[in-house]
Amino acid sequence: MRDSLPIVVGAAPFGLLFGALAVENGFEVYQAVLMSAMLYAGASQMVGIDLFGTNVAPWIIVLSIFAVNFRHVLYSASIGPKMAGFSPLQKAIAFFFMIDPQFAEAEQRHERGQRLSFRWYMGAALPVYVAWTAEAAIGAYFGKLIKDPYAYGIDFMLPMYFLVLVMSFRRRKNWMPVVLASGVASVIAHHLVGSPWHVSIGAIAGIVLAAIMAGGDKKPETIEPDAEGVQHVR
Amino acid sequence: MSDITWIIIAGALATYATRVGGHLVLSRFRHIPPRVSAALDAVPAAVLATLVAPAAVSNGLAEAITLIIVAIASLRFNLIMVLLIGAAAIISLRAAGLG
Numbered sequence: 001m002r003d004s005l006p007i008v009v010g011a012a013p014f015g016l017l018f019g020a021l022a023v024e025n026g027f028e029v030y031q032a033v034l035m036s037a038m039l040y041a042g043a044s045q046m047v048g049i050d051l052f053g054t055n056v057a058p059w060i061i062v063l064s065i066f067a068v069n070f071r072h073v074l075y076s077a078s079i080g081p082k083m084a085g086f087s088p089l090q091k092a093i094a095f096f097f098m099i100d101p102q103f104a105e106a107e108q109r110h111e112r113g114q115r116l117s118f119r120w121y122m123g124a125a126l127p128v129y130v131a132w133t134a135e136a137a138i139g140a141y142f143g144k145l146i147k148d149p150y151a152y153g154i155d156f157m158l159p160m161y162f163l164v165l166v167m168s169f170r171r172r173k174n175w176m177p178v179v180l181a182s183g184v185a186s187v188i189a190h191h192l193v194g195s196p197w198h199v200s201i202g203a204i205a206g207i208v209l210a211a212i213m214a215g216g217d218k219k220p221e222t223i224e225p226d227a228e229g230v231q232h233v234r
Numbered sequence: 235m236s237d238i239t240w241i242i243i244a245g246a247l248a249t250y251a252t253r254v255g256g257h258l259v260l261s262r263f264r265h266i267p268p269r270v271s272a273a274l275d276a277v278p279a280a281v282l283a284t285l286v287a288p289a290a291v292s293n294g295l296a297e298a299i300t301l302i303i304v305a306i307a308s309l310r311f312n313l314i315m316v317l318l319i320g321a322a323a324i325i326s327l328r329a330a331g332l333g
Contacts, residue, residue: 006313006314007283007303007324010313011315026238027238027254028238031236031238031239031242031314034239034244036242038242038243038245038246039242039246039249040247040249041249043285044245044249045290046243048242052238052241053299057313057315057324058237058240058244058329061241061245062241062244062245062248063248065245065248065249066245066249066251066252068251069252069253071252071277071281072249072251072253072255072256073252073256073259073279074256074274074277075256075277075278076252076253076254076255076257076260077256077257077260077274077275077311078256078275079257080260080275081240081255081257082258089256090253091257095250095254095257096250096252096253096254097301100278100282101249103278104278104307104329107278131312150328150333151294151325151327151328152321153300153321153325153328156289156293156300156320156324157317157320157321158285158288158289159285159290159297159301160290160300160301160304160316160317160320160321160324161313161317162282162285162286163282163301163304163305163308164308164313164317165278165282166279166282166283166286167277167279167305167308167309168308169278169279169280169282169287169297172275172276172279173272173275174272174276178276178279178280178283179279179283181280182279182280182281182283182287183283183287184287184305184330185284186257186283186287186288187287187288187291187292190287190292195288198284198288199255199281199284199285201284202280202281202283202284202287203277203280203281203284205280206276206279206280206283206284206289207273207276207277207280208273209276210272210273210275210280211269211270211272211273211276212269213272214268214269214272214273215269216273220263
């Protein structure tokens with residue numbers, strides 16, 4: 001539970017902002033809450049309400065949500081085997097709550113050699129989930145009171161938040177080449193293909209590079225703990 | 235039900251599919267080869283970098299400078315402190331007309 005507090009605080013502006021923007025894009029309050037409760041994936045929720053505001057075909061909106069969330073396939077593959085003593089049902093429940101910081105927390109707990117139990121996992125996940133859902137409602141009701149989000153930099157909180165998370169992984173093997181490859185590829189894809197595909201294309205560039213660079217290793221490398229990263233994300 | 239509600243339900247199913255899919259597919263392999271392991275290890279930094287890089291170059295000077303400040307601050311401070319520093323930076327730089 002204690003591990004979740006900084007995530008709750010860190011995500012609060014985005015939860016509130018989502019609620020406010022959703023209503024502005026034509027959502028009812030209950031629909032904003034429903035989206036936070038059912039998707040529970042901030043960036044894709046923002047993409048979803050943004051596209052809805054532009055009258056894009058519904059299936060394209062769903063596909064875009066899928067594209068933004070495609071990273072979870074790799075999170076799930078990475079963290080699944082590390083879930084100690086989870087029953088299949090517990091895993092099915094746990095995966096629903098697997099947001100970016102939850103994944104980062106769980107990975108880092110495992111790397112520290114601590115047991116990744118269902119109890120710890122849900123203790124970290126549930127406060128964030130409850131707060132996130134409540135914030136959609138609060139944001140929807142009161143968001144319009146913020147007259148000038150731009151002047152307060154609210155629209156730019158998300159990239160800042162993601163950048164800190166990127167920095168938290170800097171002790172990992174080949175971090176710099178991976179980040180540069182993904183960053184450059186995503187910028188190019190953003191220009192050529194457009195959002196949200198730059199997320200998947202950029203990520204694949206960095207991941208493929210990591211796989212290529214690992215080719216010279218004779219033995220599987222043990223993953224170095226991200227001691228700093230733990231402090232940042234917590 | 236309205237279009238929005240259907241989009242939310244379909245989007246939720248698509249999202250949950252990504253969250254269980256990786257484990258269901260990859261758990262069929264007994265040994266994860268070093269290359270796959272290295273690739274998985276690179277996932278979080280690679281994905282998160284794609285959410286930052288376009289924001290760094292496609293906005294104004296205020297945004298680019300703020301991200302540089304955030305990167306440097308994150309070497310030293312925790313997440314919330316860095317976000318406060320970043321918020322102070324973006325507010326003052328935009329107020330100064332660099333946005």
